[in-house]
Structures are given as C-alpha cells and as structure tokens.
Amino acid sequence: MMKKPIGLSLVVILILPMLAPPVAGEWETDSWLSNVIGPERLALGDEFGCHGYEGLDILEDPWTIAACRDYLSDLTEASRWGAAPISFGLKGVQLDEGASTALLDAKFEIVGDGPTGYSDGLTYFESNGGSLELNLANRSLLESPEQHSLISIEWMARMHDLKVREDGGLVSWLEEQEVWFTTWGEWAHHRISGSRVEYSTAGDSITASLESSTTWNVPGTIELHFHEGVMRVVDSNDTDFPLIDSGERHLRVGWREIPDGAVLTMEPGTNLTIELDGEPKSVEVVPLPTFNGLHHSVTVVGHHTTNLFHWSSDFQDSQLRFTWLIERPSAEGVGWLLPVLAASILLAVPFAVRYLVSRDEMTSIAPMSE
Known part of the structure; x- marks a missing residue:
C-alpha cells in the first residue's frame, strides 16, 4: 500500500521544477563597445543608438528602453557630437502611447526602420535602402535618390547564429559615390543647426553666428550667395577657418568658395566673419540639409547589434558610416533540461x-x- x-x-x-516560474533573465555585456572597436568607430564618426534587450518586446517590457540607454551610456558615448543616445530602432514595432512616452522620457529623439504608430514628438526615419546583405539592396533608390534625402540601409551580421554575407560589390560602389556618409542623429541635428544660422553684414564683411545647442553639438551648413570675392574666413579669435574640399564626404567644419558665394559649415556656439573684396550688394543665405552641398546622404543601420566585433569586422577600412542600434545580449544558458534533471x-x-x-x-x- x-x-x-x-x-x-x-x-x-519531478514535475514541480518544470512548473516553477522562470528565473529572471541574465544579460551579458558587449565589451567591444568600450574596448578597441567602440572607440575606433566613435572616432570615425559612427553613432551608437539603442535597440532594447535581446528577445524582449518594448511594448510588453517598456523598462528596456531606459535600461538600454543606461547600458549603452555606461560603455560609450553615443557620438562625437554628443554623449547621450538619441536614436532607437523599432524594426516592425507598432508604437503605442506607452512606448512612445517611455522613449521620450528616456530622451530619445529618433525612431526608425519600422511602422511607428503613435510617435508624437519623435522623428521617424524610414528604412528605404534595403539591406547590405547580398542582393537585397534597393538599387533603384540608391541610383536615383531625391536631392537632400537620407537613405538608410539595413545591416545584420548574424541571423539565428548564422553569419550574413554582405554585398561587397554594393559596398565598393557606394564608397565611390559623391554622397554624405552620415548617421541618423548627425543628419537630423545638422539639418537643425543649418536652419538656425543667423547672419548680418557690415561694410565688406558678413558675420555668421550659430547659437549653442542644448543637445548634440552638430555643425550646420549654409550656402551664402553674393557676387564679391572671398578674401578670408576667420573665427572670433581672428584665426583662419579651415578649408573644405568639394569631395569631402564626412562631416567637419570649414568652408569653400563657389562661383556665386561660399559654402560654410560651422559648429554651434561659434561666430565667423567672411571678409570680402568689396561691400556686398546683396546677400542670400540658404540652409543646406546635406553637408558640403552634396546631393544626398547615406547611412548604414546596424540592427540588433549584440556584438560590435561581429557586426563591424567587415567594415574596418570602409568609408561608410554606421548607426549602430545596440541591443543588450541575453546570457547563453545551458537550457532548462539539465537544471531540472539535477534538481529533481x-x-x-x-x-x-x-x-x-x-x-x-x-x-x-x-x-x-x-
């Protein structure tokens, strides 16, 4: 009996351990963000944004939005123009009001590559360039884009632990194009800065000023139209402002002369004086959305970047610039079977x-x- x-x-x-609630997930840290590769990519001009926590949905777990920001901020600055991350990847997520509020509370400004739904107060960037994976790019758009547009090309180095093959021919072709290689945050704030440049004239000089920024300190570009010749451009310390070559494709401050005026890229919080060879009869200032008067802009967006080494290793010497959407990786467990058997x-x-x-x-x- x-x-x-x-x-x-x-x-x-034997059954009880299987019915017990799961233990809270453990998370790993991608040390490449703070060691060697992260600093190198940052110095080149890449941007680090967020993509949440691996395997978790921001709609069900909105805490991952601020947590991802904190995880990233503990390891690296987001850009050479600003420390705090401002870009967040959605990739198919239909934002609701709660997630949108969580993004704004965490000081994110940009969302992209997915249907936004409720996105009041956020800037949305479309994934329009296809993928950098072999034969998956949107070549028709890349070959005939609208002027001053931004093309975002997706990139994922791993899918289900399998290495993705990049389109080497496409990369080589892109690197030959006269376009601005940029990032989401840089592109957005460059546009804002350019629209805020103010100018005045006095005698044979034009003064351009750009007030300081409260967020990222990204330079802005303007095109000045006048008929006189430029003698020199100096900053507030009477130091010559650097020249920019017409083929420069990465954002930096400087100026270059054009047939009917000059193109000027200046940093927030600076004042510049353009000395002419005569008093200008008329001056027109036009903000340029695209740096250096280039036709359009391109960025590669690294989705679900859990390991910066894997995601960036094929592009160490590339002219392309990347918006890395960092996702905190989950710890690799041994599975539920062995612990259950051992406990049982x-x-x-x-x-x-x-x-x-x-x-x-x-x-x-x-x-x-x-």
Whole structure:
C-alpha cells in the first residue's frame, strides 16, 4: 500500500521544477563597445543608438528602453557630437502611447526602420535602402535618390547564429559615390543647426553666428550667395577657418568658395566673419540639409547589434558610416533540461532511499511473522 503514495510523491517532485516560474533573465555585456572597436568607430564618426534587450518586446517590457540607454551610456558615448543616445530602432514595432512616452522620457529623439504608430514628438526615419546583405539592396533608390534625402540601409551580421554575407560589390560602389556618409542623429541635428544660422553684414564683411545647442553639438551648413570675392574666413579669435574640399564626404567644419558665394559649415556656439573684396550688394543665405552641398546622404543601420566585433569586422577600412542600434545580449544558458534533471534527482534521492529502506525492513519482518 505504501508504493502508490511514494510513487506519486516522486512524480510530483519531478514535475514541480518544470512548473516553477522562470528565473529572471541574465544579460551579458558587449565589451567591444568600450574596448578597441567602440572607440575606433566613435572616432570615425559612427553613432551608437539603442535597440532594447535581446528577445524582449518594448511594448510588453517598456523598462528596456531606459535600461538600454543606461547600458549603452555606461560603455560609450553615443557620438562625437554628443554623449547621450538619441536614436532607437523599432524594426516592425507598432508604437503605442506607452512606448512612445517611455522613449521620450528616456530622451530619445529618433525612431526608425519600422511602422511607428503613435510617435508624437519623435522623428521617424524610414528604412528605404534595403539591406547590405547580398542582393537585397534597393538599387533603384540608391541610383536615383531625391536631392537632400537620407537613405538608410539595413545591416545584420548574424541571423539565428548564422553569419550574413554582405554585398561587397554594393559596398565598393557606394564608397565611390559623391554622397554624405552620415548617421541618423548627425543628419537630423545638422539639418537643425543649418536652419538656425543667423547672419548680418557690415561694410565688406558678413558675420555668421550659430547659437549653442542644448543637445548634440552638430555643425550646420549654409550656402551664402553674393557676387564679391572671398578674401578670408576667420573665427572670433581672428584665426583662419579651415578649408573644405568639394569631395569631402564626412562631416567637419570649414568652408569653400563657389562661383556665386561660399559654402560654410560651422559648429554651434561659434561666430565667423567672411571678409570680402568689396561691400556686398546683396546677400542670400540658404540652409543646406546635406553637408558640403552634396546631393544626398547615406547611412548604414546596424540592427540588433549584440556584438560590435561581429557586426563591424567587415567594415574596418570602409568609408561608410554606421548607426549602430545596440541591443543588450541575453546570457547563453545551458537550457532548462539539465537544471531540472539535477534538481529533481537531488530532491528525489532522499525519498527513494527511505522507500528502499522501508521496503527492506518490511521484507525482513515478513518471514519472522510467519
């Protein structure tokens, strides 16, 4: 009669661990963000944004939005223009009001590569350039884009632990184009800065000024139209402002002369004086959305970047610039089966021993009773 309750107890002991609630997830840290590769990419002009936590949905777990920001900020600055991350990847997420509020509370400004839904107060960038994966780019758009547009090309180095093959021919072709290689945050704030440049004239000089920024300190570009020749361009310390070559494709401050004026890229918080060879009869200032008067802009967006080494290793010498959407990787566990078996065996052994001892005692008593 004792066998049934003891057997039932053993079954319960074996099943209980499987029915127990799962333990909270453990998370790894991508040390490449702070060591070697991260600083190198930052110095080149790349941007680091966020993509949440691996395997978790920001709609169900909105805490991952601020947590991803903190994780990233502990390891690296977001850009050479600003420390705090401002870009967040959606990749198919339909934002609701709660997630949108969480993004704004975490000081994110840009969302992209997915349907936004509720996105009041956020700037949305479309994933329009296809993928950098072999034969998956939007070549028609890349070959005939609108002027001053931004093309975002997706990149994922790993899918289900399999290495993705990049389109080397496309990369080589892109690097030959006269376009601005930029990032989401840089592109957005460059546009803002350019629209805020103010100017005045006095005699044979034009003064351009750009107030300081409260967020990222990204330069802005303007095109000045006048008929006089430029003698020199100086900053507030009477130091010559650097020249920019017409083929420069990475954002930096400076100026260059054009047939009917000059193109000027200046940093927030600076004042510049353009000295002419005569008093200008008229001056027109036009903000340029695209740096250096280039036709359009391109960025490669690294989605779900859990390992910066894997995602960037094929582009160490590339002219392309990347918006890396960092996702905190989940820890690689050993699976549920082994822990369950170990715990079950550990718990079952004492009961099994007691059962065997009791059975032996009953067996030894039975002949004596006869």
